Amino acid sequence: MPTRSKAQRTSTAEPQRGDGKAELAFYRQMVLVRRFEERAARGYAEAKIGGYCHLNLGEEAAVVGVMAALEPDDYVYTSYRDHGYALARGIAPERVMAELYGRADGVSKGWGGSMHLFDADSRFMGGYGIVGGQIPLATGTALAISHRGGTEAVLCQMGDGTTNIGAFHESLNIAALWGLPIVYVVSNNGLGMGTTVAQSSAEPELFKRSSSYRIPSARVDGNDPVAVHAAACEALASARSGRPFLIETITERLKGHSVVDPASYRSRAEKAELLAGDALAEYAATLAERELLSEESAREIDDAAMAAVDAAVAFADASAHPAASTLFDYTYATPVPNDSRRLPGEALFPAAARPGAVTAEVRA
Numbered sequence: 001m002p003t004r005s006k007a008q009r010t011s012t013a014e015p016q017r018g019d020g021k022a023e024l025a026f027y028r029q030m031v032l033v034r035r036f037e038e039r040a041a042r043g044y045a046e047a048k049i050g051g052y053c054h055l056n057l058g059e060e061a062a063v064v065g066v067m068a069a070l071e072p073d074d075y076v077y078t079s080y081r082d083h084g085y086a087l088a089r090g091i092a093p094e095r096v097m098a099e100l101y102g103r104a105d106g107v108s109k110g111w112g113g114s115m116h117l118f119d120a121d122s123r124f125m126g127g128y129g130i131v132g133g134q135i136p137l138a139t140g141t142a143l144a145i146s147h148r149g150g151t152e153a154v155l156c157q158m159g160d161g162t163t164n165i166g167a168f169h170e171s172l173n174i175a176a177l178w179g180l181p182i183v184y185v186v187s188n189n190g191l192g193m194g195t196t197v198a199q200s201s202a203e204p205e206l207f208k209r210s211s212s213y214r215i216p217s218a219r220v221d222g223n224d225p226v227a228v229h230a231a232a233c234e235a236l237a238s239a240r241s242g243r244p245f246l247i248e249t250i251t252e253r254l255k256g257h258s259v260v261d262p263a264s265y266r267s268r269a270e271k272a273e274l275l276a277g278d279a280l281a282e283y284a285a286t287l288a289e290r291e292l293l294s295e296e297s298a299r300e301i302d303d304a305a306m307a308a309v310d311a312a313v314a315f316a317d318a319s320a321h322p323a324a325s326t327l328f329d330y331t332y333a334t335p336v337p338n339d340s341r342r343l344p345g346e347a348l349f350p351a352a353a354r355p356g357a358v359t360a361e362v363r364a
């Protein structure tokens, strides 16, 4: 069993309900994520963005609250729904948008796209397109930290549907057995594509799933960034002391699974209800009620977010497409010659092995 140094660090990011500054900072970030995602949807419709594209619209509070609890040297792994997490990690909107545009100045040099944002400098280890692919990798990172007696923690975010992937259970088991410094965050937006949690999970109260592995857990209102932040601070403190933790945030995705999903599994009435209960608007109203946010400051915050997103789009538009010669440069640790690709028109099979030209051969 790996040894974990007991040199522990408590999180400096303490929950701050009542301190208007922290609450406004959450709001600012939530608005930035909202405006960024709206613009990403537009960029997709304009064919500026290709491939898959999944948005955090509606999930801003859950994203921002959890990310604010991290230290700069902690590691972050997320699902493909990763834009908001990257922004909340402090990665420049320009570099995130350029990645969505598939440009060389993107955070993954244009080769990753929306689902694969990666920035080693901020220990943002990615965006993963394979459902649950991030969980064993995040757990392995926690194992590495534990081996070298580090004080960092790992945050591993996933969707509700992901808790049914085998790797979720394998990873939680190992994390608990070996006391790894990891927090699993399940963003429960009620749906895995069009399948509800009730249809897919025998235990629909997802935070309870970790109890099979004796991992403490909490369910929290994902519409309240302060509550999410408080839960994440507690979870990270637990992880750093050698006890992994699981947080389930109850959240909503306002739109379809990805930008091309019309969400026809939701009725019109349900869609209208969703928009009417938008967490961002509700949070703004709460701040206004507490006299932390005036109409004027709300407008200023919105204008600043729009300006940041406009600048990100201009930057992405001006950035070059990555050179084809760099295709394999960041894929393998061992360099792969770029001319090892099959060229257009080149035969798939060597002449003697072409379909129809093969003579049966048996080797004893």
Ligand SMILES: Cc1ncc(C[n+]2csc(CCOP(=O)(O)OP(=O)(O)O)c2C)c(N)n1
Pocket: 079, 081, 129, 130, 131, 132, 158, 159, 160, 161, 162, 163, 189, 191, 192, 193, 257
């Ligand atoms: C191993 C694997 N199986 C299936 C898919 C197809 N797929 C992509 S997203 C998704 C739903 C995941 O839902 P959830 O974990 O709830 O995350 P959310 O999209 O709600 O954030 C599925 C089944 C995939 N990408 N990888």
